[in-house]
Amino acid sequence: MMEGDSSLITFSDEYRLLEVYHQKRRKPIFRQGPSLYMCRTGSKTGGEIFGDVAEKLTQIVDSGLLVRDGVEADGEESMDDVIQRLVELLKESGDELNQKIQKxxxxxxxxxxxxxxxxxDRLTSAFIGSVVPEHERSRMNREQIALTFEVTSRLDALDLQxxxxxxxxxxxxxxxxxxxxxxxxGGWEKAFLVDDEDEIH
Known part of the structure; x- marks a missing residue:
């Protein structure tokens, strides 16, 4: 991404969906009003569609995709070791994840x-690869996308960047x-909110 492209990313549907997804994954403190994101669609606002897609992504992740392996690392770690360690840590959630990262x-x-x-990029690809077998990736796009949302949300929740x-x-x-x-x-709505899920894997 070039330096001037960063503002384009923050106005993209992907960025806005990531924000909505992250809000869904956080523990609600108070009820929010209508979404800030309104875009062109039929009877639903863009914010409602983003909310529906984020809910579907949450369901995919919560369906049992993530399994902890409990890998521990000792001594000096290469960048690949660090990425693998972080992948395993990111499979955990909440306070436990934050405590282990801080230690x-x-x-x-x-x-x-x-x-x-x-x-x-390397971390997210490794995270997806640790969950979705390589021979399954061509037919498990929805799961890989959901995992991308999840790893982004978990990294953001660490509040390190x-x-x-x-x-x-x-x-x-x-x-x-x-x-x-x-x-x-056909876009985010059709890719994630159609009735027959098997048609679009």
Whole structure:
């Protein structure tokens, strides 16, 4: 992504969907009013459609995709080791995840200082690869997309980088890896909110 493209990412449907998804995954503190995002659609507002798609993505992730492997790391870690360790940690959630990240000073330092899109891309691809077998990937696009939303939300919840940076990386990853599939299936609403789920894997 070029320097001037970052503002385009924050106005993309992917970025706005990531924001809505992240709000759904957070523990609600108070009830929010109508969504800020209104776009062209039939009778539903863009915010309602984003909410419906985010709900579907949440259901996909919560259907049992994530299984903890409990990998522990010792001593010096290469970047690949760090990514694998972080993948395993990201399969955990909530306070437990935050506590383990805070205790691993090398990992924490790396996330705070050297977190780039390249690292996000490798991490997200490794996260998806740890859950979706390679021979299944061509038919499990919805699951891979849902996992991209989940890893982005979990990274943002760690509060180690500014929200717009993590969400921007997530939106860029979705555009680079899944835009053709989303477009081929008629956009986010049709790809995730059709009745016959088996038609669109």
């Amino acid at each position: 691993n000073h090398e990992l924490l330092r790396g996330l705070q200082s050297g977190f780039s899109y390249s690292l996000f 500014p929200m717009n940076r993590i969400m921007g990386f997530g939106a860029q990853y979705l555009q680079q890896h899944f835009s053709p599939w989303i477009h081929q299936h």
